[in-house]
Amino acid sequence: MTAPPARVTRPALLAVAHGSRDPRHAAALHGLLAAVRRARPGLRAELGFLDLCGPDVPTALARLVAAAHEDIGRVVVLPLFLSHGYHVGHDIPAVTAQARRALRRPPALLVADPLGPDPLLDAAMRRRLREQDADCADPDLSVVVASATIAPTETANAIRALRSAGTSRVAVASYFLAPGLLYDRVRADALAARVAIAAPLTTPDGEPPAELVELVLERYAQAAGTRPAPSLPATAAVAVA
Structure with a gap:
C-alpha cells in the first residue's frame, strides 16, 4: 500500500488583491510577489485577484496546490490591502473557503491581517x-x-x-x-x-520598497505562527500635514 505524501511543514502563501482592468496593477503586484520569493527562497507563493483581472482566487489556490511535489498542509491567505474593510472581512474569507472546498486535498487556510496600517x-x-x-x-x-x-x-x-x-x-x-x-x-x-x-508602493517596472517586502513576510510569519503579532497596535500612515 502506498503511503500518503508527506506534508510540508512550512505553509504556502496565497496573496489576494482586489484587481484592476489596468494591466500595470497586476504587473506591479506580481513584481511584489517575485521580490517576496527572492527574499524567502523555497516559499511557494501565488497571487490571485478578487475581480477585474486574473488569475482569480480559486485558480491561484489550485495552481499553488498542483505545483507542489508534496501535499500542502497549510496555506497563509494574505490580503494585499492597506486597511481593513468589507473585502478583507467578508470577500476574501468567503472566496478562499469556496476555493478550498473544490480541491481534492484541501489545505488548512490561515488568513493573515491586511498589510495596513503599519x-x-x-x-x-x-x-x-x-x-x-x-x-x-x-x-x-x-x-x-x-x-x-x-x-x-x-x-x-x-x-x-x-x-x-x-x-x-x-x-x-x-x-x-x-x-x-x-x-x-x-x-x-x-x-x-x-x-x-510619490510613486505607488509597487510599480510594474521597479523593485518594491524593502519595507513592503518585509511587511509581507511579517504578516505571513504571524499567520503561520512562527512570529508573534505586535503587542502594540499598528500606527496610522503618514498624517496629513
Missing part, C-alpha cells in the same frame, strides 16, 4: 517621497496623504488649503499599493498644482 508602510511611503526629493524630516515640508479611500479631488483641495495657510513646500505621499485609475487622477492633480507626488 509602521513599515509609513517607512515605505517615506522612501517613495525621498525618491522625489521630498524628505519628511524637512520642517518646511507639508505632506498630503492620498489614498483610494478618499475622493481624488480631496488631494487638490488639501494642496490648496495648505498653500492658503502659507505652506512653502508641499508633497503628496501615495497610499496606493499599485498604479491604477485613481492614482492617475491624483497624480494629474498634483502635477497640475506643481507638487511632487
Whole structure:
C-alpha cells in the first residue's frame, strides 16, 4: 500500500488583491510577489485577484496546490490591502473557503491581517517621497496623504488649503499599493498644482520598497505562527500635514 505524501511543514502563501482592468496593477503586484520569493527562497507563493483581472482566487489556490511535489498542509491567505474593510472581512474569507472546498486535498487556510496600517508602510511611503526629493524630516515640508479611500479631488483641495495657510513646500505621499485609475487622477492633480507626488508602493517596472517586502513576510510569519503579532497596535500612515 502506498503511503500518503508527506506534508510540508512550512505553509504556502496565497496573496489576494482586489484587481484592476489596468494591466500595470497586476504587473506591479506580481513584481511584489517575485521580490517576496527572492527574499524567502523555497516559499511557494501565488497571487490571485478578487475581480477585474486574473488569475482569480480559486485558480491561484489550485495552481499553488498542483505545483507542489508534496501535499500542502497549510496555506497563509494574505490580503494585499492597506486597511481593513468589507473585502478583507467578508470577500476574501468567503472566496478562499469556496476555493478550498473544490480541491481534492484541501489545505488548512490561515488568513493573515491586511498589510495596513503599519509602521513599515509609513517607512515605505517615506522612501517613495525621498525618491522625489521630498524628505519628511524637512520642517518646511507639508505632506498630503492620498489614498483610494478618499475622493481624488480631496488631494487638490488639501494642496490648496495648505498653500492658503502659507505652506512653502508641499508633497503628496501615495497610499496606493499599485498604479491604477485613481492614482492617475491624483497624480494629474498634483502635477497640475506643481507638487511632487510619490510613486505607488509597487510599480510594474521597479523593485518594491524593502519595507513592503518585509511587511509581507511579517504578516505571513504571524499567520503561520512562527512570529508573534505586535503587542502594540499598528500606527496610522503618514498624517496629513
